[in-house]
Amino acid sequence: MAIKSCLLVLPLALLLLGGSPPPAAAQLEVGYYSKTCPNAEAIVRNEMNKIISAAPSLAGPLLRLHFHDCFVRGCDASVLLNSTNGNKAERDAKPNRSLRGFGSVERVKAKLEAACPNTVSCADVLAIMARDAVVLAKGPTWPVPLGRRDGKVSSATEAADQLPPAFADVPLLTKIFASNGLDVKDLAVLSGAHTLGTAHCPSYADRLYNFSSGHSADPSLDSEYADRLRTRCKSVDDTATLSEMDPGSYRTFDTSYYRNVAKRRGLFQAYYNIVDVFFVIRVHANCQVYARIA
Ligand code: HEM
Structure with a gap:
């Protein structure tokens, strides 16, 4: 409920x-x-x-x-x-x-x-x-x-x-949403729309390849999930491949997207460094979703 x-x-x-x-x-x-x-x-x-x-x-x-x-x-x-x-x-x-x-x-x-x-x-x-x-x-x-x-x-x-870019961090997203009269809770809740749909490889490939000088992949991404993504998205130039944003239920509007984010299996950098994940969970604690995804 x-x-x-x-x-x-x-x-x-x-x-x-x-x-x-x-x-x-x-x-x-x-x-x-x-x-x-x-x-x-x-x-x-x-x-x-x-x-x-x-x-x-x-x-x-x-x-x-x-x-x-x-x-x-x-x-x-x-x-x-x-x-x-x-x-x-x-x-x-x-x-x-x-x-x-x-x-x-x-x-x-x-x-x-x-x-x-x-x-x-x-x-x-x-x-x-x-x-x-x-x-x-x-x-x-x-x-x-x-x-x-x-x-x-x-x-x-x-x-x-x-429009918010895929690489935006929480402060930037907060700013963009605020300019539309929406607060951080709206931001976290509206991001739940990613329970539906797919994304093209270039929207997240930077997290899989050459992420930074110290890391080839984004360390905030679950490594098993990153391996799976790499089998689909072969390079940053792969513009044809699509991945489900809420794997397994991308055609159903449900809460599994949040469960995936909590397990660091979110596709975009936007929210998903580890600090941001806790941010999303904290915001959602207001709606008691935390109890279900923890
Ligand atoms: C909060 C900031 C957001 C960011 C950074 C963001 C970013 C993205 C990106 C990069 C994609 C994939 C595009 C592609 O590669 O094809 C995407 C897809 C999508 N976004 Fe967002 N988005 C945000 C918020 C929202 C909101 C508020 C909604 C709706 C209420 C939404 C609904 C969707 C849907 C449904 C898709 C899948 C589209 C498809 O299957 O073709 N997004 N988003």
């Missing part, structure tokens, strides 16, 4: 991300489309059922799309805009090159346009799809306040500056 209530913080914190949209945004509200497009959420859910049953591994990418959208200019769907001759858009920034699921968003939006033309914003579509992705991955559900406005500005430079 304690674990469940802790996991519920993730979507709630995600909703907070919806609280920092561009200045022109109206107040968000649950049921925002009840008069203008009463079936909006049912339409999204229906399409999401089809999308995730055909490709269960898309749940993670669709959740990540919402996060990457929200951290640059608020949740305004600017991550969906294409680059133009004079402008390199967010989605072409380095941290966004591994984003997936754009086709699914287009598919859902097309269904909504057919039912209710020019009514439901793309930013709201991303927020609803993220919630449904979590639910369909056997995670919790939550009501999504709606009414976000879509932005027209999308800058690759802003995305590169504002």
Whole structure:
């Protein structure tokens, strides 16, 4: 029960991300489309059922799309805009090159346009799809306040500056999250989204090869786990190989990601030097997850 209530913080914190949209945004509200497009959420859910049953591994990418959208200019769907001759858009920034699921968003939006033309914003579509992705991955559900406005500005430079890099340490992550109105607890809880999905080899290969002058591999990484990773990720230049971020249950929204981190089996340097692991555990002690992962 304690674990469940802790996991519920993730979507709630995600909703907070919806609280920092561009200045022109109206107040968000649950049921925002009840008069203008009463079936909006049912339409999204229906399409999401089809999308995730055909490709269960898309749940993670669709959740990540919402996060990457929200951290640059608020949740305004600017991550969906294409680059133009004079402008390199967010989605072409380095941290966004591994984003997936754009086709699914287009598919859902097309269904909504057919039912209710020019009514439901793309930013709201991303927020609803993220919630449904979590639910369909056997995670919790939550009501999504709606009414976000879509932005027209999308800058690759802003995305590169504002999204957290894989190598970030806790102080940097704390700073980035604080600039989005989120605290360290939000940071630790939201990182639990890595219970879903996969990562490309270059996102963590530095931890396996030539880590520092004294160590070829990151000493904070469990050595057995590092050996296993090396059998998949053969070099820092291997851009094709994917690894599950929560090995064994990367399609299920559960707490095993935290258990892995506690055993120093987290993929990214971001939190996972030994001090950071204790930091994550301490923060999670508030939600009593510690009792389960220790
Ligand atoms: C806290 C700082 C975070 C860092 C440094 C970080 C970093 C990363 C990196 C490097 C990847 C792998 C990209 C690749 O190699 O393909 C990734 C994947 C992912 N991230 Fe994060 N992330 C963070 C927070 C979040 C948050 C807050 C969420 C959602 C609420 C999230 C959701 C995901 C998901 C679902 C994937 C897997 C995507 C897939 O399967 O394609 N991440 N993240």
